[in-house]
Amino acid sequence: LNYATAQFMVSAPTLALCPDDTGAEVAFAGRSNAGKSSAINALTQQKALARTSRTPGRTQLINFFSLMNNPATRMVDLPGYGYAKVPESVKLEWQRHLSEYLLHRFSLKGVVLLMDVRHPLTEFDLTMLDVADQRGLPVHILLTKADKLKKGPASAALQKVRSQLVEWEDLVTVQLFSSLKRDGVTPLSQTLDRWLDA
Ligand code: GTP
Ligand code: MG
DSSP, rough: OOOOEEEEEEEESSSGGGGSSOOOEEEEETTTSHHHHHHHHHTTTTTTSSSSOTTOOOOSOOOOOOOOTTEEEEEEEEBBOOOTTSHHHHHHHHHHHHHHHHHHHTTTTEEEEETTTOOOOOOHHHHHHHHHHHTTEEEEEEEEEEESSSSHHHHHHHHHHHTTTTTGTTTTTEEEEETTTTBBBHHOOOOOOHHHHO
């Protein structure tokens, strides 16, 4: 698929108001500031398709992007979880909505789960893996900001995460990623092609 043709489609304030559940989509999920919006920009080779920010919690709406030649193929930039300044009750509400979406969104073909390579597999990441597992939904983990580590420590981090995921190995794949260096875009787009082209 030609991800460079991605264009902004719509922002939804809640998952109940997202586009019709037809066609095929992939969602980008992960903690606030993990690099979800930056990864979408790297994948689509566009500087500011998805808005990025140094301030965690920048993405608060659910943003849908579609491909020009395949309008029924969508990428979904989800708000990050775990944003410190959000009240606990709102966080729990969002977690509930997110689980609903992961479990029941028919057109959702897979989840790209982003984690800072320096802080992988938080409790919430594990919850996400559990929810995806309940439905047999594939998850592709991007260990982001890999440019912040030297090669050795980065591959050590990758191996460690892989070893912690044996329980989910049928559904979960992992790779290093750097939006800054545009490292890892090819394996990411190959994974999305597998999910979306089917
Ligand atoms: P929320 O929308 O708040 O959930 O955040 P997000 O996951 O969309 O993160 P975003 O893409 O906005 O990136 C957060 C910060 O990390 C920004 O300052 C980015 O420039 C930076 N960042 C993202 N990816 C990388 C990367 O690969 N390397 C480095 N060094 N910085 C990155
Ligand atoms: Mg964002």
